[in-house]
Amino acid sequence: MKQVKTFSEYMNDEERVSPAEREKINFEIELIGKMVEAREQKGLSQRELARLSGVKQPAIARLESMKTTPQIDTLFKVLNPLGYTISIVPINAKK
Amino acid sequence: MKQVKTFSEYMNDEERVSPAEREKINFEIELIGKMVEAREQKGLSQRELARLSGVKQPAIARLESMKTTPQIDTLFKVLNPLGYTISIVPINAKK
DNA sequence: TTATATGATAACATATTTGTTATCGTTAGT
């Protein structure tokens, strides 16, 4: 009986997470990762970003630790002071 | 006393909508517009897209008529069968 | 050691989205 040990093993366990679900999770990891990276590169704390964006610090912390899935509303407000926005792009636009 | 008549006049009325708010609304209009365009170009009805995406038809209708602001969750699920996804881009990436 | 700032989180209230089921008015086709 195989033990699931690493995070990537967990993510690839068909029994646990469907392909569509995994795709969605990977998407969110990448999305949130870029957001955190942008904030840190600007040298902003969560509290400073909260003041700039109007989104409260606990909400930002919950986003960044992926405790919640933001509304595009909230994501936009947080990304905006970081100099980023959201866009719809074709899937085959390989990164 | 100036009467606000057109939609763009309404959107540009400083008294009614703050610049940040207007920016957010324009962003959502563009985002949702692209989503509707993609669905119609694929020749899909809301009910068909509901079946493909797992998001119910009333929810899709509410999104497209901008009665609600979707979670990135929901937006992703709807865009995926249309061949699109969401990406974070720098604001100065002029379209 | 003390002070300060950080991200994370608890607890609860509030706001909002989404699901569910059903139906409406309209349009297109027969």
Add this chain to the structure above:
DNA sequence: ACTAACGATAACAAATATGTTATCATATAA
């Protein structure tokens, strides 16, 4: 006239995100 499919919407329940306030553990600096 009838049917079928469409998008929109009503009404309500359920799920989830966000606000609010406070605190925690940790790291850093004085």
